[in-house]
Amino acid sequence: MNLSSSSLRYVDLESTNLQGVLTESIFLLPNLETLKLGNNDLLKGVLPKIHPSNTLLELSIAHTGISGELPDSIGTLSSLNILYLRGCQFSGSIPDSIGNLTHITELALSLNHFTGHIPSTIPKLKHLTHLYLSDNSLGGVIPHVFSNLQELVELDLSNNNFHRVHYLHPYVTSRNNFSNSIPNCLGIMANLTMLDIRSNNFSGSLPLLCTQSTSLTTIILNGNQFEGSVPASLLNCVGLEVLDLGNNAINDTFPACLGTLQELQVLILKSNKFHGPINSRKKFCFPRLQIFDLSHNEFSGSLPADFFRNFKAMTKNGTDKSDIR
Structure with missing residues (x-):
């Protein structure tokens, strides 16, 4: 099959017991817009060097056995809206090139082994609404840069090693050491x-x-x-x-x-x-x-009975039970 001339746009192989090693050939599809390979524990290897693409909108390899470092080439997916890498075996630092994904709205890197700091390029992701970095080994100071992410709805930094806060945007930061x-x-x-x-x-x-x-x-x-x-x-x-x-x-x-x-x-x-x-x-x-x-x-x-009678939502079908025992 000549991948360079393929018109394939949508690939969804999630939860299919997919096995083997992820190769770079899948990223050579010139018109690919969606690639979903998640929930396949036996899909192994490292994330190969990614060729630049202005068509890929969604990439999900969450909950697979993909390991190694996240390559700098991830930043060449210039049109990407959604990146799900949750629950893999990635390690090393999150590359600064992640800041090149300026169209991204959802970025999930939780449940990996990332270390180091949150990249200083994160503020460039102006359209980001959901950022999940929980359950890694990230550390250092939480930067003030999150204040620039005006569209942010949820930010989960739980279960890391952060130790200080300069400026906090509203987010999820549970189970750290702030x-x-x-x-x-x-x-x-x-x-x-x-x-x-x-x-x-x-x-x-x-x-x-x-x-x-x-x-x-x-x-x-x-x-x-x-x-x-x-x-x-x-x-x-x-x-x-x-x-x-x-x-x-x-x-x-x-x-x-x-x-x-x-x-x-x-x-x-x-x-x-x-x-x-x-x-x-x-x-x-x-x-x-x-x-x-x-x-x-x-x-x-004391607790007067009238106090409990107001809790109508706790009663069956929301009806008021006046006889409180």
């Missing part, structure tokens, strides 16, 4: 829907999330060392569905005002220093709350 408190700019990005920074060593006051109206639906700050009170700015997160502040050192009274968040379904405040009565003069709303965890705090007083 020790600096978080800048308040975290909660003002209009496109952000999920913020997950669980299981780090963040300290200081809780960030002033949602100082402006945002798209946030999930905020998970569990397992840090946050102190102080729950910021009133959370009331601006009108679409918030999940709020997990558990396992910190927050010292505040029960934040009854959160009951006005009409979409809130999960509220976890466990293992903090909340204190005082849970009942207050404020009306307890929480119309859609389904998970409510206040354990291991210092609350006092």
Whole structure:
């Protein structure tokens, strides 16, 4: 077959028990737009030198046995929108040439063995919406450059060796070793829907999330060392569905005002220093709350029956059960 004259545009061999060694011949298809080889554990070898292409839009070899270093030639895929290399055996540094993928929207390099720093060329990826770098051995300082990625929706840096933060864009950074408190700019990005920074060593006051109206639906700050009170700015997160502040050192009274968040379904405040009565003069709303965890705090007083009657979403079919036992 003369690959140079092939009109093949779409190749999807995912989850087909594909075996053997990945060769460069597949990248010689001149009109190829989509190449999906993922979920084939027995596909081995290294990623060959990639020939320049202005047609390839999506490349996925996720969850294969491909190993070795990511070649600099990856940056010659000038039209690439999606690159999935998650769950392979890549090692070495992420090449600076990754910054040449200026049309890319989704970049997944998680679950590999990458080392070194996040490339300084990342800010060139202006259209990036999803960046996943979790479960590697990346380290050093998290650069301020993420603030330039205005379209970013999710950024996962969990399970690495980062030790400092210069400037944090809203993102997922769970299970690292950060020790600096978080800048308040975290909660003002209009496109952000999920913020997950669980299981780090963040300290200081809780960030002033949602100082402006945002798209946030999930905020998970569990397992840090946050102190102080729950910021009133959370009331601006009108679409918030999940709020997990558990396992910190927050010292505040029960934040009854959160009951006005009409979409809130999960509220976890466990293992903090909340204190005082849970009942207050404020009306307890929480119309859609389904998970409510206040354990291991210092609350006092009683829980009136009217308090539970407001949790209609917890009852079968959302009906109000007035007989509480």
